[in-house]
Amino acid sequence: MVSTNRTHVTEFALRGFAGGPILHMILFVVLLLVFIFILAGNTFMIVIIIKDYRLHLPMYIFLVSLSFTETFINCMVVPKMLSIFIARNALISRVGCFAQCFAFYILTPSCFLFLGLMSIDRYAAVCHPLRYPTIMTNKACLCSVCACFIISFMCIFYPLITVPTLPICNHIVDHFFCEGEAIMKLFCVDTSILRLLSVISSVFILLGSLIITIISYIFIVSSVLKICSVTGRSKTFSTCISHLTMVSIVFGLSIFNQMRPHRNYFIELEKALIVGNIMVAPLLNPFVYTLRNQKVKDSIRDAIRSHKIF
Incomplete structure (x- = not known):
């Protein structure tokens, strides 16, 4: 039971998507199939890379980290989203909601x-x-992966200790799901500082990774153009x-x-875009x-021939 006392809310109700039962059933079937493909495809790829020593290379270490992280995000968000299509206003505990929110914004x-690291790997290889x-030893790659999680955690550290109180x-x-902006709207106090920090950290991560990728590929293209042979x-x-x-x-x-207008009447578009952000890449x-x-x-091919996939 949800208390009306502002300091004793124990559960949240997720509203989900607008629309009628027919639309919800269509979305349920489509997103369930996509979710199954994500789980099957990424699990298969991770197992193949782990089992084949020929793929124990830096690029594939980053790829396994990326696939595992994206799959974990989907497992954390999509099942609850699918349940909303069946049971409207699905409930989630306060602890579960904050855990889902913080895990999403850390991962x-x-x-x-990881994509930025993969561009550095391509730069070093070319x-x-x-x-x-x-340069790209397995130890260096594993340390880089850990550093990515630490940087992400540091970006969310202040909200992590502030928001639950x-x-x-x-x-x-x-x-x-317990998305950050939707959660911010529930608080009785001014959250402008938290919103500003959220924007700064998002810009830092997004632009930082993009700049690293662009610079890496400028050097890559420059090196490729120096090769005389077209082949x-x-x-x-x-x-x-x-x-x-x-x-x-x-x-x-x-x-x-990030660049689209953030207005209340665009909320359904925002939800659709977040679904795309969560599910398209891992699919x-x-x-x-x-x-x-x-x-x-x-x-x-070798794994299928030898029947040693799992």
């Missing part, structure tokens, strides 16, 4: 940082091929196509979401890195 920035094994005036969250240029740059594809999708969706990841990567295709 999501890490995905952008521009410094002889020094690549000594703020008084709450309403228990209805106008979203399909050599094509072969060298083909190693970056999969990463460039995911960078375009992830950063494109995020930048559009496409296995296909992009499998169909355009000969090493992964060879590993899958």
